Amino acid sequence: MFPVEEVELICREFETAVPLQALAEHLGASMNQAQALYSAGIISPLIPPGGPGSVRKVVFGRSHLNGFLSRIEAMEVVPAEFRGEIVSISVACQREGGTTPDLVQAIWDRRIMAWRDPLHTGLRSILVRLCDVRVLRERAGRALA
Numbered sequence: 001m002f003p004v005e006e007v008e009l010i011c012r013e014f015e016t017a018v019p020l021q022a023l024a025e026h027l028g029a030s031m032n033q034a035q036a037l038y039s040a041g042i043i044s045p046l047i048p049p050g051g052p053g054s055v056r057k058v059v060f061g062r063s064h065l066n067g068f069l070s071r072i073e074a075m076e077v078v079p080a081e082f083r084g085e086i087v088s089i090s091v092a093c094q095r096e097g098g099t100t101p102d103l104v105q106a107i108w109d110r111r112i113m114a115w116r117d118p119l120h121t122g123l124r125s126i127l128v129r130l131c132d133v134r135v136l137r138e139r140a141g142r143a144l145a
Contacts, residue, residue, distance in 0.1 A: 013046055017059035020045075026065055028122015033090065033100045040101030043068060069122055071108070078115035078127050086115065086127040096133045103133070112136050 018026045023043070024034035037043040038058075043065065045058050078086060087095070089103050100123075107114040112132050117125045 013061035016062045017046060018062060018065055020058040023060060028124045033123060036100050042101050042104055072116060072122060072126060075114060075116040077118050085129050087130050089126050092128050092130060092133045095130060096137050106136055
């Protein structure tokens with residue numbers, strides 16, 4: 001039996017797909033962060049790497065990307081009392097030696113608390129306490145992994 005519903009869904013996803021070149025802008029991230037999330041498998045393309053057509057055009061389903069962004073949007077807005085102690089993901093990774101995918105996965109797994117800056121969107125809006133990132137790294141015995 002032919003999975004008609006699955007094929008129709010994929011066709012709809014292709015109509016509004018986000019190309020790799022536009023991924024960073026769509027996620028509110030730097031190009032390096034977007035590519036790191038893709039390489040780590042946190043963001044998945046419509047056609048898996050190695051599949052037919054995957055080399056020519058890497059595209060991402062809008063519904064998948066919007067699911068990622070919805071998780072961020074659902075985060076609590078940063079409390080006023082933390083404003084002096086918090087930093088963005090990129091600053092946390094620079095200061096504590098981790099990677100964006102490691103830190104995002106730690107947030108999804110609830111190993112570290114995170115909040116949202118309402119003045120930004122997407123990945124840029126995620127804020128963490130640097131002291132929490134440091135503790136996470138020390139518990140792991142290495143940088144955020």
